Amino acid sequence: MNKAVILGCNYYIGLSTIRCLGVNGIHTVAVDYAGADTYGAESKYCSERLVSPHYKKEMKAFVQFLIDYAKKQNETPVLIPCHDSYVEVIDEYLDELKECYLIPQTKKGLYSQVMNKEALHALAVEKGMLVPETVRVNEENFFEKIDTIINYPCIVKPTDSPTFVATFRKKIFMVHNQKELEEALEKAEKAGLEVIVQRIIPGFDDHMYTFDAYLNQESKVTHWVTCQKHRQYPINFGASVYTEQKYVPELYDIGAKFLEEIGFKGFAEIEFKKDAETGKYYLIEINARITNLNNLLYKVGVNFPYITYRELTGSPLPPKAVKEDKNRVFWYAYEDMLAIKGYIRTGQLTKGEVVKSLFKKKAYAIWDWQDPKPGMTFFKRKLLKRK
Secondary structure, three states: OOOOOEEOOOOOHHHHHHHHHHOOOEEEEEEEEEOOOHHHOOOOOOOEEEEOOOOOOOHHHHHHHHHHHHHHOOOOOOEEEHHHHHHHHHHHOOHHOOOOOOOOOOOOOOHHHHOOOOHHHEEEEEEEOOOOOEOOOOOOOOOHHHHHHHHHOOOEEEHHHHHHHHHHHHEEEEEOOOHHHHHHHHHHHHHOEEEEEEEEEOOOOEEEEEEEEOOEEEEEEEEEEEEEEEEEEOOOOOOOEEEEEEOOHHHHHHHHHHHHHHHOOOEEEEEEEEOOOOOOEEEEEEOOOOOOOOOHHHHOOHHHHHHHHHHOOOOOOOOOEEOOOEEEEEEOHHHHHHHHHHHHOOOOOOHHHOOOOOOOEEEOOOOOOOOOHHHHHHHHHHHHHOO
């Protein structure tokens, strides 16, 4: 049997990937650079655990570690990254890794292109996609363009999101005037990070949507689901903590066409924001790895890690799309509690609205009654850190 090597198990994305494969009898290999805090590998569906060199501090050693492991296997393993940084490594060493792993993407550089905010912006414009108006830091009449094209408040957004998040522990800087903008640009410059400035598309967080899709080796969408966010953390510009599966056919029309035209292969999630004033959908970003919402997608009937595994091992699953509302939500309760406090404090939600929203069937980020150890490990460590 081909093993599935899962990169990054210190977060619930890796955990849900292990479960999605393990429940189908696949031998799962959890790889992380640290033995501690990798609660995803505590799953009963985890067949094997490996501690690797650090993917960034010792990148070449990490890649060689993966190659050495694959060469010892009887069947070629499937490689599945569960964090953006692992995707970047795979893209950089795609030629070497594809010699001993099954990886859906064949075009070196495409992962990086869709993950880099400025490169994605240019690609989207080329393909006729709507994207938020953007001004680059080195443009002439920069502050004049901010006043006339972007307006305040606006966001300072990194081109390299993983490095920015690792540096500042946030996805963007939100600025309300020129002074704050200058301070944000100075912080980014000192950190050696390239940034762009974008207009904020009007609309509350429930105007954020996702198109989650798998594209086969012919770059055709075979499986897809659409979702609507309700809450994020950090609020307004963070990751999903409470998101509902919602059938929005227009997102397929926009998203599938774009991904197929750029020749994408494998899993991708496009994040859109619906303009509250015009109703038009703007492309915000693309996740080129298994998503935070993976357990929700699995619970509504589309198992993306298993779809990936089956196609790459020569027995693809039949196409499938979720074309009805299943009334189920993804819930990362730990961070949602923090988000709720923020929404209520800023007057964006009332307590009544929050309580009303919670009466839906859940797809939990971590907890599973059939596989409780990861959840118990997670909450135990959170309690210890608070002491």
